[in-house]
Amino acid sequence: MKKIVSLLLTATMVLGLAACGNTDEETPETPETPGEEETLTGTGEGYGGEVTVTVTMDGDTITNVVAEGPDETDGVGTPALEQLPEKFVEANSADVDVIAGATVTSRGLIYAMKNALDPDANPWPMVEEEEDPSNVEASDVALGFGISSLGRKGPGADDTETQVWSINEVLASALFDGEGKIIYLNVDQVEVATPNYDGEGMPHLSGWPGQGGYNIDEDHDEKVDGVTEDTEENFIAEVELWKTKRERGDDYKMGISTWSEQMDAYEETFVGMTVEEIEEWFEKYTSDRNGRPLKEGSEDAEDKAKYDALSAEDKEMLADVTTSATMSLNDSHGNIIEAIRKAYENRMGLEITEAEAAGFGVSFMPRIGPGKDDQDVQVYSLNQVFANTLFDEEGRVVAIHVDQLEVASPNYDGAGMPHFSGFPGQGGYNYDEDHDEKVDGKTEDTEENFFSEIESWMTKRERGDDYKMGISTWAEQMDGYEEVFIGKTVEEIEEWFDKYTSDRNGRALKDGSEDAEDKAKYDALSDEEKAMLADVTASATMSLNDAHGDIIKAIRASFENREVINLSVN
Template identity: 75%
Template sequence: MKKILVLLLAATMSLGLFACKGKEAGTPEETPGGETKTLTGTGEGYGGEVKVTVTMEGDTIKEVVAEGASETQGIGTPALEQLPAKFVEANSWDVDVIAGATWTSNGLIYAMKNALDPTANPWPMAEEEEEEGNVEASDVFFGFGVANMPRKGPGADDKDVQVWSINQVLAGALFDGDGKILHLLVDQVEIASPNYDGAGMPHISGWPGQTGYNIDDNHDAKVDGVTDNTEDLFLKEVSEWMTKRQRGSEYKMGMSTWEEQMDSYQKLFVGKTVEEVEEWFTKYTSDLNGRPLKDGSDKPEDKAKYDALTADEKAMLADVTSGATMSLNDGHGNIVEAIKLAYENREGLEITEAESRGFGVSFMPRVGPGKDDQDVQVYSFNQVFASTLFDQDGKIVSLHVDQMEVATPNYDGDGMPHFSGWPGQGGYNYDENHDAKVDGKTEDTEENFFSEIESWKTKRERGSDYKMGMSTWEQQMDAYEELFIGKTVDEIEAWFEKYTSDLNGRPLKDGSDKPEDKAKYDALTAEDKAMLEDVTSGATMSLNDGHGDLIAAIRASYENRITINLSVK
């Protein structure tokens, strides 16, 4: 009897210990009495939603069926085929991803978690602030680069009128002292003739006074008419421009968005020098189209280049192409060149930490200044680029602003980037020697179109050639950047409202002949006036006028910020 009692006690203790022991990560919740039931779960794959149907007997996974109709054949589909057996074998969602199908694998793993524990793993997934992790370095540099590329195509519309576009890649990067990329943020602006049939594409119909341009209004590859030849349309078109990141989920490229693919490339390039990025591009992308090499290409050159790689390199490329297949250098823009320019333009940052970084762009159309000596209007469009680092309180710890101003060729400013309209629109009046007198019309050719776009420079790139009064644009912008360090965006906007002219966005000064400016200045305290005197000793240009809205670009950089947790040792 005593022996039986001891055995019973031992069994009871054993059961108690088992009951107290926590479940291993990834194992399913037990169902009572070996009951059979079916669970379903959803996750986000590469092409869209992926789903699993899980058959349970008690706490044992007996069968898993995976579905993902939008996953790419040969890339995502191996995960659909192979992971179900792994889930059953492990009796858990906690399994390794399938090489080359990382995106789809992670989607299926989340779908399993959603099926087994929907409370902890809801679908749709909870929105989270994008976070890039922690960035540490002993020395930090920031650089910004713009690569401009003209494009003929794709093709012509159904009226046989050529499609054209202008492509600008905008790259901002943090580098360490060895030139390795600590953090990379790339965006792009693509501006096309209105007969480009892509939905959401930014357009410009040329300048007012030219011919207008064929338009495909409903994006069905058929011309619906010609755009209005008016200033109103010009102002509307430019004001509605967006970057590819701003276009977001609407800008699909195959099975994902431009933004998602660019994010994949950015992660790939972190830790590399620009030279290593260029070497990677040369070795692992097609010489025909700049896309990452893939197995099964029908292009002999690509097939030969791919076949020469090692098994490890092919596995790496399979993983890369599960997240990104778009070109890094083609007619849509030279991403590698923009990153290289960012490195060449880098400057050291005297900061100790930053919680987040953001990038913002503002677009501004302009009528003027004035007309040429033949009474033809001058026009321009202006882009402001703001790259910002913020602390945990939203205060700016580093600010870098640049700008691109592109004008009609009759603008008489030396060094001004020009756009004569699209080829076929007749060219535009041209002041060749910048003496405020028209010397003729620009050539209405493809060659001139390409030459103009390829020669565009930002205001920082124009450097000492771009004078504004007693200093350069770059020097004045540097002064504003220094002024805004330590302020939140709200505080900058409040400063702008209080201390600049409501007429032209310039800092207020004593002795203005404008009654509105004089009244606003006179209402300030002596301390305010002393501060403004110090500001205007270094910068007097406008922060928001027809040349561009610098405040809006800084605001956009704050709204677009992502967490990086930068620490400078």
């Protein structure tokens, strides 16, 4: 408004002078009165930490902006620090476009400008606004979970020329409507590397105890500090510290933003598509070389040709995607597309009318056993439980789907068990090939065996009818427990577990136990409770928390990780 008033005053003066007519005397120039300069400062959250701006104002005009971000990554965030100040001055506003490739730093600087210009509306520290999710309506809803497992060689070798290896599992939880379109998608990933990987925060595995440990870069300075302890204690400690990429949170940054933020952007793109449409999108809009979305200016000839062939509308869509997500959808880090495909193939129909929130949780458990082989070599296993849960507005479970991945050393004698022989270079592991409780030799200590073992891993549900235990299959027993948990809050599930299962092995209590503590716990129950347990144990007797895996913990994690979806089923 001040600018408009100033223009009106100037126009009035000009009209007044014109009305006076011409004169021989020169009219003295009115000296300009400069505006009062003011310096403002603002703060925002960049990629590496806080970013700040110092704004010089001449009245309502932005005359100069200085941006600082000492913790922003050189070459990634720094272009925003260098280019945005001029844009703020030109626009005389904080409303400018982000710098491509420096999205997070750009957004931080834009917020810092808003904080400087109007701190009441844009306070620092930022006040997180609760999202107002849109209601989702659907019919014939199905819940699916899929996992894709890959071995990876690299990145590179350490300073002693010992190879870095990793295991990558992509976990996809999805809701589909009756036409197979995705109405909700949550993708997470478990990446576990040998401890000579130099990146901070990476979950580690040194192989099985007895394989000698593995080089470790303890302070992440790209120099090996020694070898991890070749003990069962270290094995247990490593696995219990595993986290998914979402659980690693803001500390796990890559490229333009965190892994979670990039995955969120892809999920937003894929909601509303069928799996076939996602696969077509991937084939059309990503590089055949590395699975990343195509971008303008690629120096790779094939990527450039593929991008140039797109329509202007396609290019605009890709520009929107790549401001938030540039990581690969399928490379040696993991096949996200395959995991979504498996979620669809494994989907199960739901008989629900609504759900307030959806959650996904994982628990990790190392296991020593069961027992040893006939050469007195220990059997070990890795156990991961995955819980996909829908909750109502009061936190009660309305639908739940639990699965598990158990991977054992190949001297385990049971048929169908997924195997892991350790990393290449560790000598392989005793192998009971025909499951007769006698070792037949050692697995091949090759890269090919490493990759083939991991790619053949199957969850307990995927193992299907072949995976029988006790009174029925693992899947049938888990179905029995899931039926019990529907209608309960997570707190009530935990209370049910504490009251109705053995403190010794996590199995549902039964009449006639020979264990004194289990018998006393069972006898203290009412007749109604005993009748309920009899119904449960008619279909489910396996443990809900033992060395095979903590199912209760995974369900708790799914509640803590829940997202509001406001789903109503027609």
